[in-house]
Amino acid sequence: MPDRPRFGILISGRGSNMVALVEAATRGEIPAEPGVVISNVPSAPGLELARQRGVETLVLRHRDFPTREDFDRAVVEALRRRRVELVCLAGFMRLLSPLFLESFPQRVLNIHPSLLPAFPGLEVQRKALEHGVKVSGCTVHFVDQELDGGPIVVQRAVEVAEEDTAESLAARILEQEHRIYPLAVRWFFEGRLRVEGRRVRVLPPGGAAVR
Ligand code: GRF
Numbered sequence: 001m002p003d004r005p006r007f008g009i010l011i012s013g014r015g016s017n018m019v020a021l022v023e024a025a026t027r028g029e030i031p032a033e034p035g036v037v038i039s040n041v042p043s044a045p046g047l048e049l050a051r052q053r054g055v056e057t058l059v060l061r062h063r064d065f066p067t068r069e070d071f072d073r074a075v076v077e078a079l080r081r082r083r084v085e086l087v088c089l090a091g092f093m094r095l096l097s098p099l100f101l102e103s104f105p106q107r108v109l110n111i112h113p114s115l116l117p118a119f120p121g122l123e124v125q126r127k128a129l130e131h132g133v134k135v136s137g138c139t140v141h142f143v144d145q146e147l148d149g150g151p152i153v154v155q156r157a158v159e160v161a162e163e164d165t166a167e168s169l170a171a172r173i174l175e176q177e178h179r180i181y182p183l184a185v186r187w188f189f190e191g192r193l194r195v196e197g198r199r200v201r202v203l204p205p206g207g208a209a210v211r
Helices: 016-026 045-052 068-081 098-103 124-131 166-189
Strands: 006-011 033-039 057-059 084-089 108-112 135-142 152-159 193-196 199-202
Touching (some): 006 016, 016 045, 016 166, 033 045, 033 068, 045 057, 068 084, 108 166, 124 166
Parallel strands (some): 006 033, 033 057, 084 108
Antiparallel strands (some): 108 135, 193 199
């Protein structure tokens, strides 16, 4: 059987979305396999979770590189060496340079815990509660130059409860993150995603492959 295509996952911390992707691939719900998990933070708890699941891990500390481009070049090289076709950011706390994005054009996905374009950036649930929204959620999107700004692949809404704290809301959103991220990666490898400007069309199953 020919090798399955590979995706890489970049993390900086807990790694629960990374685990959701790895386990979905193991269950055969994604027609691809995780080729490597890379962290820019050596103490990221997700590294051990990846190893326990038999996925190769690599630490590249951004501080060890003189510039953002040098760091990004090293990450790109590590991904290419493992023949990674798609890069999934999963709680990766670094902005990517044009050099990185040009190396993987329309091949970098991110997950964000709000219904973008509402509440990009950090401390998202606190901002959502302070704003008084009644519905929040999560978004998987292609990454472009703008922070949390690229074309949206899939979103899932989560209702805000009266008694919600940032933590309780984050926990309910995270459950949905773990569902929609594997779905988006699956669609990508099924060749079903078409980016048309800001819009991403999801083709029905069996549509012509783009890869
Ligand atoms: C998630 O909420 C994700 O949406 C955001 O960072 C968090 C990462 O959590 N980008 P984890 O490391 O995947 O558990």
